[in-house]
Amino acid sequence: MSDELLTTLMERRTFLSARPSADHPAVNCPASHLVAFLRDLRDAEGFEMLLDVTAVDWAESRRPRFTCVYHLFDLERSRYLRVASDCHEDANPTMPSVAGLWATADWHERETYDMFGIRFEGHPDLRRILMWDGYPYYPLRKDFPLAGEETDLPGADVAEHTDARVSAAPMAGGPFVSGTSGGPMSEREPRAKDESWTENAPKPKKPDPTKESS
Amino acid sequence: MVTATEYGYNSKIEGDVVVSRADAVINWIRSHSVWPMPMGLACCAIELMAAGGSRFDISRFGMEVMRFSPRQSDCMIVAGTVTYKMAPAVRRIYDQMAEPKWVVAMGACASTGGMYRSYAVLQGVDRIVPVDVYVSGCPPRPEALLDAMITLQNKIRRERSTARLISSNR
Ligand code: SF4
Numbered sequence: 001m002s003d004e005l006l007t008t009l010m011e012r013r014t015f016l017s018a019r020p021s022a023d024h025p026a027v028n029c030p031a032s033h034l035v036a037f038l039r040d041l042r043d044a045e046g047f048e049m050l051l052d053v054t055a056v057d058w059a060e061s062r063r064p065r066f067t068c069v070y071h072l073f074d075l076e077r078s079r080y081l082r083v084a085s086d087c088h089e090d091a092n093p094t095m096p097s098v099a100g101l102w103a104t105a106d107w108h109e110r111e112t113y114d115m116f117g118i119r120f121e122g123h124p125d126l127r128r129i130l131m132w133d134g135y136p137y138y139p140l141r142k143d144f145p146l147a148g149e150e151t152d153l154p155g156a157d158v159a160e161h162t163d164a165r166v167s168a169a170p171m172a173g174g175p176f177v178s179g180t181s182g183g184p185m186s187e188r189e190p191r192a193k194d195e196s197w198t199e200n201a202p203k204p205k206k207p208d209p210t211k212e213s214s
Numbered sequence: 215m216v217t218a219t220e221y222g223y224n225s226k227i228e229g230d231v232v233v234s235r236a237d238a239v240i241n242w243i244r245s246h247s248v249w250p251m252p253m254g255l256a257c258c259a260i261e262l263m264a265a266g267g268s269r270f271d272i273s274r275f276g277m278e279v280m281r282f283s284p285r286q287s288d289c290m291i292v293a294g295t296v297t298y299k300m301a302p303a304v305r306r307i308y309d310q311m312a313e314p315k316w317v318v319a320m321g322a323c324a325s326t327g328g329m330y331r332s333y334a335v336l337q338g339v340d341r342i343v344p345v346d347v348y349v350s351g352c353p354p355r356p357e358a359l360l361d362a363m364i365t366l367q368n369k370i371r372r373e374r375s376t377a378r379l380i381s382s383n384r
Contacts, residue, residue, distance in 0.1 A: 131334070132299045139333050148333025155302025162305060164341045166298050169331040176329070 005079065009045070013037065024071075024080035034085050035096050038070065042101060047072035047081055050098070053108035055116045057142045065090040066118055070098070087118060097123040115140035147171050172198045236376045244288070244314065245370040246276040248363070251287035251311060253304060255294030258321040258353045262293040265356035275363055284310040289366065290343070291359075295323040296336040305342045314378070316370070318362050319345045322352040 006025050010016045015033045019026035029037050041047040051071040058065055066087040073080055087093035097120035099105045109120040110129040117138035120126055128135060132154040137144055147168040153159035173192035178185050197203040250272075254262055265272045272278050281287035284307045296304055308317065319339050322328030325348045327337035339345060346369060349362045 130299075137333075144333070146333065147331060153301060154299060155305070158302040158305045158342065162342045164301070164336075166333075167337070169327060169333065169335065169337055171331050174331055176331075 005081070019082070019084055021082060024082050026082035026084060029083050029085050031085050031088060031095055034083075035098060035101070038072075038083065038098055039101055041072060041081065041083075046074045046076055047079075048075055049073040050102040050104055050108070051080075053098070053105055053112055055112050055118055055140075057116060057140065059142050063090060064088070066093040066116060068095045068112065068118065093118045094121055095119075096121050097126075099123050114138070117141065146175060170198075237374060238371075240375040240379075241371045241373055244375070245367040247279075248275070248277050248289045248316070248366065248370070249279045249281050249287045250277055251284055251290040251307065252280045252282070253290050253292045253294075253307070255292070255296060255300060256323060258293035258323065261353045261356055261359065262291060262320065265359045270356040270360060272360065272363070275360070275367065277363060284308070285312060287311055288314065289316040289318060289363075291318045291320050292324040292339045292343075292345075293320040295328065295330055296339050296342075297334050298336055299334070301336045301342050304339065308343045314373075314375070316346045316366055317343050318347045318349065318359075318366060320349045320359055320362070321354055322350065325350070328352060 003025075006018055006027065009027060010018065013033075015030055016037075017028045019028045049072065051073050052069075053071075054069050056067045056069060058067065064086040068085050068087065070083040070085075071080065072083065085095065087095055093116070095118055097105065097109055099109060099120070100122065106124065107129060109123055110125075110127060112118055113120060113123075113126055114128040114130050115138060127133060131139065134154065136151055137149055139148075145168070147170075148166065150168060151166045153162075153164050153166055159165070171192075173194040173196065176190040176192055178188035178190045182188060194203075252259065252262055264270055266278060266280060277289075284290075288311070290304075290308055290311065292304065308315070317339070319325045323330060323335070324339045325345075327335050329352065331337075336342065347362045347366050349358050351358050354362075
């Protein structure tokens with residue numbers, strides 16, 4: 001059924017290309033056709049519901065670096081469809097907003113903007129939604145460390161009289177994960193990946209593999 | 215024959231009297247009417263609610279009067295994960311509470327950031343408010359919270375309240 005859907009979709013739309021997918025049918029759509037294509041899907045193909053808008057940061061070195069992903073659902077025939085669209089620019093990624101098609105896209109796009117820094121053009125009110133206004137980073141980008149970066153506490157008055165700052169969290173060799181081998185996950189205690197250092201004992205330098213140990 | 219002196223204490227007129235120190239009286243009153251400000255921010259708040267229910271019954275200690283107004287509460291129980299975004303609000307509510315006031319950091323998150331070693335979470339509420347009692351656990355059982363509140367009561371009993379009342383500089 002999924003092949004059938006893809007063939008019908010791609011028959012008349014040469015700009016689409018099939019996208020490898022482990023579950024639901026998926027297509028790539030260039031950003032310039034995105035809004036028109038999604039409107040078509042909603043009005044003509046029965047994909048009335050937008051389930052999620054998110055993005056992928058492939059890594060700083062990859063081109064294109066950011067891809068926006070839209071998950072659609074057909075309520076009548078219980079079909080899913082995933083539409084992916086690459087952002088043209090890597091330094092200041094943008095994407096046309098679909099908040100005009102689905103009201104739910106408003107907050108989804110705000111979240112994607114908050115976490116990845118992708119600006120949705122035509123969005124009615126593109127503000128951060130999880131982090132506070134004025135936070136200078138985009139936390140789900142690949143170059144952002146899990147522990148965070150030092151910056152000012154929101155609320156200047158509070159920051160002033162408590163002297164508190166947003167600082168990198170102590171990781172102590174973390175993140176804490178249960179390993180991938182050795183019995184079921186329920187029996188594996190989560191451990192720091194690298195317990196050789198703490199905040200007081202600095203992280204040991206990795207031996208350089210290019211140099212021979214004598 | 216005169217059995218009672220005219221000048222002494224006449225219990226028929228004055229009623230029963232117990233002589234004590236001002237500190238002891240003030241602290242006794244304060245320690246048995248600690249009205250909590252339930253700063254319930256995450257899952258720990260559920261255990262806080264359980265502590266308020268009939269099974270654990272925090273009212274045995276005079277603490278059942280959870281006040282959502284900082285003006286009427288004495289002890290802020292920070293129950294849950296304090297994000298950086300929430301931190302200024304927590305501090306402002308603390309500032310709005312009238313003296314004397316205390317803070318209990320309930321659970322791993324409020325005490326240290328807990329399992330959230332993350333860019334978004336304040337690593338311990340003691341970075342923005344002075345904490346009196348820390349409770350370990352994720353979440354702590356209601357008994358652990360009650361134990362913390364008893365610890366707080368003991369702490370209040372040792373305070374020099376009269377001196378604090380008289381001198382403005384504490
Ligand atoms: S300490 Fe555990 S139970 Fe309490 S708020 Fe944190 S994660 Fe939730």
